[in-house]
Amino acid sequence: MKLPDLTELALRNLRESVLRNSLTTIGISVGVASLVAMLSLGIGLQQLASRRLMKSGLFDTVVVTSRRDLRNFGREEERNGPAPAESRILDEPTRREIEHLPNVLEAYPDIRFITELRYEDKPHLTMVAALPPSAQTNDAFEAMQGHFFSSDTATEAILQKTFAEELLGKTPKAGVDETNVAELAAPLLGKELTMRYAQREAASTAPSKSANDKSTTPADQSLAGAAYSVVSREQKLKIVGVADLDPESMRGPTRARVFLPLKLAESLHVMQPTDLREISRVATDEPVYSSVSVRVKSPSQIKTVEDTVKKMGFNTFSILDASRSIQQFFKVLDVFLGIFGSLALAVAFIGIVNTLVMAILERRREIGIMKAIGASDGDVKRLFFAEAGAMGILGGIVGVALGWAIGQVINLGTNVYLKSQSFPPEHFWSVPWWLVAFAVVFSFLVSLAAGLYPAGRAARLDPVQALRYE
Amino acid sequence: MSSTDTASLNNAPAIHAEQLCRHYRMGETLIRAVDGVTLTVGAGEFVALLGSSGSGKSSVLNLIAGLDRPTSGSVIVQERNLAQLSREELAKYRLHTVGMVFQSFNLIASMTLAENVELPMRFAEVDREKRDGLAREALERVGLQARMNHRPSELSGGEQQRAALARALINRPQLLLADEPTGNLDSHTGIEIMNMVRDFNQQLGMTVVMVTHERALAERYAQRLIFLADGKLVGSESNSAVFSHPETIMQARTESSHEAS
DSSP, X not given: OOHHHHHHHHHHHHHHTHHHHHHHHHHHHHHHHHHHHHHHHHHHHHHXXXXXXXXXXXXXXXXXXXXXXXXXXXXXXXXXXSOGGGXXXXXXXHHHHHHTSTTEEEEEEOOEEEEEEEETTEEEEEEEEEEOGGGGGSGGGTTOEEOSOSSTTOSEEEEEHHHHHHHTTOOOOSSOOOOOHHHHHHHHTTOEEEEEEEEEEESOSSOOOOTTOOOOOHHHHHOOSOOEEEEEEEEEEEEEEEEOOOTTSOOGGGGSSEEEEHHHHHHHTBOOHHHHHGGGTOOSSSOBOSEEXXXXXXXXXXXXXXXXXXXXXXXXXXXXXXXXXXXXXXHHHHHHHHHHHHHHHHHHHHHHHXXXXXXXXXXXXXXXXXXXXXXXXXXXXXXXXXXHHHHHHHHHHHHHHHHHXXXXXXXXXXXXXXHHTTOOOOOOOOOOHHHHHHHHHHHHHHHHHHHHHHHHHHHHOOHHHHHHOO | OOHHHXXXXXXXXXXEEEEEEEEEEETTEEEEEEEEEEEEEETTOEEEEEOOTTSSHHHHHXXXXXXXXXXXXXXXXTTEEGGGSOHHHHHHHHHHTEEEEOTTOOOXXXXXXXXXXXXXXXXXXXXXXXXXXXXXXXXXXXXXXXXXXXXXXXXXXXXHHHHHHHHHHTTOOSEEEEESTTTTSOXXXXXXXXXXXXXXXXXXXXXXXXXXXXXXXXXXXXXXXXXXXXXXXXXXXEOTTTOSOHHHHHHHHHHHXXXXX
């Protein structure tokens, strides 16, 4: 029998026992819906998590610190490689070397310092950090009022919300954070801040060798007995943005409350804690960094970059391992959700088998007639397959729609709850197109599999026996 | 009909069964439904199988129809031994070579008459455009053109049997097998159906094998009567009363072939 005829006959047969077949199809739909609902929840949560984490800039970033910095990350690694006192200094040439490693997008120094800022002649003490131009894509600046730095050397500043409140003399309410960033930004944008800071000025440009120096490290050979001057300076900054950052979140450089463009911050030569530590070694104008953030092209390359940097003699830190266990968690979650979703489909599977076996009993005589007038075993088998398949496709489509609707309802409900708890709304429900296609195809295949036994049984019916059946 | 069909009427047998047996096992007992039947039916012949209930006449018909397989022996229809055909080949044989009518009509209740008549053409993969016309034509021939879109349950027994006849003939088989075709009909309607069967036999040159337990009916329409009892062939007689003048048959056939062309 040709496919259009087969389909037509199958649909006609389905219409004949419309109640039973509808119930079976609804069973499939519920199965598919639960599968779709479960999987889209898993996918949505995973997307939410990776969206949050990836945008935080932590997943593609390696933080490089010198082994000389005993307070920093990765102390356990000091056992390998050179001893802290003999290891390399994290200075500008090193930064450039790291930046030229394969798969590295950029390596920028982590410049941060605590200093005084004056606004309308009132002093405020806070942490200031430098941001590279690439930070613009960080989700911390998504809901920013104003704009990002107009250039990397602009004398501009972006304020964190709580600092903006402080400048305006508002006291943040404890617990619930209901401050409107737009309200805060309006009086501040375009205004001027005066930053007071300690500038490091090289006192001598030709370091001399110390006679008493017995150390053998190359750094020591060239640098000894040098000194800086530390000069108090002022820098006027224009407020260009107020960012709605969460001060509690773990977001590396964003823990500061005032941000400057990176090149500007570098040119200021602000005294850094490392300058003090290395005073006996470096007396050039070249800065020494406490840490360098290395942005890698993709999270998958983090490991190789980390290894290379470690071989260079530095400590590294990334939350790659954390991300790995998160990915693993979501894989497991998906599998579990999939299994739960499939359970309902398994019940639907049995429903299809039952319906078709009943249909064989009911249509036994009809099968006999069809065989008597020339239907082959294959025709009968294909007809039952087509009926199972049609129920599968129909159930699949309805199921996907149902699953999507359930998702929307849960999404809506949860967001209402989130709103009542003063959290921003989240979209943690995702039905990607491939899931729609997968669900319909899967439903079709499951239904065909369910039709396997009944179809075979119908095909094997003895026509003489079947015709005798009343 | 073509001249070869006319020739085959006089020459090759349409059906030849040799030592045909069909035994069933029911628990401990062996039931010999058909037990060593040997018979020959000529092409274009109208034969009646007669016998009481359980005589094996329907079993013989099922074996000729390819619905059942013999336990032993052979059924040769148009030079093919049905006992040796695969299930697939048997289905093709039923589709193209045999048309069947039954006592209980066996129309599919959920389909209209037109759909019922069309069904064998679907199995034969006849093009959809052709099917409608052919089904209409077949129903017109049995006088049911006005009832094409009715379901079997909306029709009388006679009308249902006429539709079944139209369906049996739709793929132009050479063999018409009828199992008690008038068993569920009143005598008047029965005669109407039998006249149609006789017309098909005479005008289209179809070989007809009819199972009946009504001797009178067989004597009125069949050229030859074959008697069965307990699965065995117990007698056979030519029905000279029906066609005493073979020339008349030949003449009728020639006329119909002219009409057809």
